[in-house]
Amino acid sequence: EVQLVESGGGLVQPGGSLRLSCAASGLIFSDHAMSWVRQAPGKGLEWVSTITGSGGNTYFADSVKGRLTISRDNSMNTVYLQMNSLRAEDTALYYCARGGYYAALDVWGQGTTVTVS
C-alpha cells in the first residue's frame, strides 16, 4: 500500500521559513512526480508545486513562485517543500500527493498545517 506522511508544519511569523517533508512508502519513488496542494481554512484546493521523478523539473503556482522551493531525495523516498518569506495567505493545510506531471493525483497524505501569524 502506498503511503504518504507529511511533517514539518507549525506556527511561524510573517517573513519566516518552514520546511515541509513528505515521506513515501510502498512505491518506486523515483518513478513518480510528486506534488504539493494546499487548502486554506474553509476554502478549496490550490495546486502549489510539482517535481518530476528525477527532480530535474519543478513547477510552481504564481502565488508562491520565488518563495517556495520543491526538492526530493530519491534515496530517502522523501519530497520537501522549503517555504520562505511566508505570508498570512500561506496559512493552509498542505497535502503531499503522488502525481501531477501529466498525471492525476492518485495518492494523498493526510496533510500538515502551516499557520503564518
Added chain:
Amino acid sequence: EIVMTQSPATLSVSPGERATLSCRASQSVPINLAWYQQKPGQAPRLLIYGASTRAAGVPARFSGSGSGTEFTLTIDSLQSEDFAVYYCQHYNNWPPYTFGQGTKLDI
C-alpha cells in the same frame, strides 16, 4: 492559466437520486481531467482520471464524461457516504494544474 469552473456551487439531492456535476475549462484540456471527492476532515480522494476512468476501488455508480472544455461527473443512486465536496482538476500540458472551486453535494 487554465481556469476551471464548476457548477453548481451546491447541489441538494436525496439519497437514491442521481447527481450531475459540471466542470468547464477555459481552454481545451483534451481528456486530462480528474475528479476528486473530499469529505470533512479528510484528504481528497481521486475518483476519476482521464475524464472517464474510475480510480481503483471507486464504485461503479461514479462515472465521468466529456472532453475538451466540458466535463461531467455523474453519481447514480446516491448513497449517504457520497455527500461531500467534489473538485475537478486539469493536468494538461503545462502547469498550473488548477482546480475548480468545488461543488458541495448536500442532502
